[in-house]
Amino acid sequence: MSTVAERLNDIQQQITDACRRAARNPEEVTIVAVTKSVGPERAREVIDSGIRHLGENRLEGLDQKQPEIGPDARWHFIGSLQSRKVREVIGRIDFLHSLDRGSLAKEIQKRAERPVDCFVQVNVSGETSKSGLGPDEVGDFVRMLGAYDKIRVVGLMTMAPNTEDEEVIRSTFRGLRELRDEISALKLPHAPCTELSMGMSNDFGIAVEEGATFVRIGTAIVGYESGERS
Numbered sequence: 001m002s003t004v005a006e007r008l009n010d011i012q013q014q015i016t017d018a019c020r021r022a023a024r025n026p027e028e029v030t031i032v033a034v035t036k037s038v039g040p041e042r043a044r045e046v047i048d049s050g051i052r053h054l055g056e057n058r059l060e061g062l063d064q065k066q067p068e069i070g071p072d073a074r075w076h077f078i079g080s081l082q083s084r085k086v087r088e089v090i091g092r093i094d095f096l097h098s099l100d101r102g103s104l105a106k107e108i109q110k111r112a113e114r115p116v117d118c119f120v121q122v123n124v125s126g127e128t129s130k131s132g133l134g135p136d137e138v139g140d141f142v143r144m145l146g147a148y149d150k151i152r153v154v155g156l157m158t159m160a161p162n163t164e165d166e167e168v169i170r171s172t173f174r175g176l177r178e179l180r181d182e183i184s185a186l187k188l189p190h191a192p193c194t195e196l197s198m199g200m201s202n203d204f205g206i207a208v209e210e211g212a213t214f215v216r217i218g219t220a221i222v223g224y225e226s227g228e229r230s
């Protein structure tokens, strides 16, 4: 049995180790604790362990946890966002990790009262089951977003394929980093695109080695709601 604080300590150590291997500063890496599978009490425990960034993938998760946690957290929306939910979600989050289509951008422009920090989601690996833009679509998409003053492109996001093959995972993350470098080099005022949202419980070490600045970690931090399996 381990507690949230113990698991977090362990993860922070692993991030520090990965940063050392890659000659990076651990302060460049922000942990987003994904609380989508647990209730408000466990989310509170995460906050009390010193984490400031929480990730949810559904409106219901925000409804359930924001009253309890409120302004103690910065809220990241990491799931695919249906256009019809934008109105209710957009004013309540600090970061959107799943901007993946023009119709969503248009809806955000219509509903947001202030600019929203967004990650453009990219399907680097090309798996048909994954959402996100193809790597060769990202440049035009990001340029097009210049028409929307409610969208600020802070970076790119991806999910690695679910595989044991470390090289496949690594090349996915590296691909996102190279794309990030290309987009940020364009120096578009609406798209500083300096950040990389990549790495989950099973692959965050590789993601950090490849340049992740936001890792989205769920089960390795929060465990499971009933019983502690890790």
Ligand SMILES: *Cc1c(COP(=O)(O)O)cnc(C)c1O
Pocket (backbone or CB within 6 Å): 034, 036, 057, 078, 079, 159, 200, 201, 202, 216, 217, 218, 219, 220
């Ligand atoms: C659930 C989820 C995570 C966290 O997954 P774990 O394997 O529990 O760490 C990260 N990113 C996205 C987009 C998710 O949906």
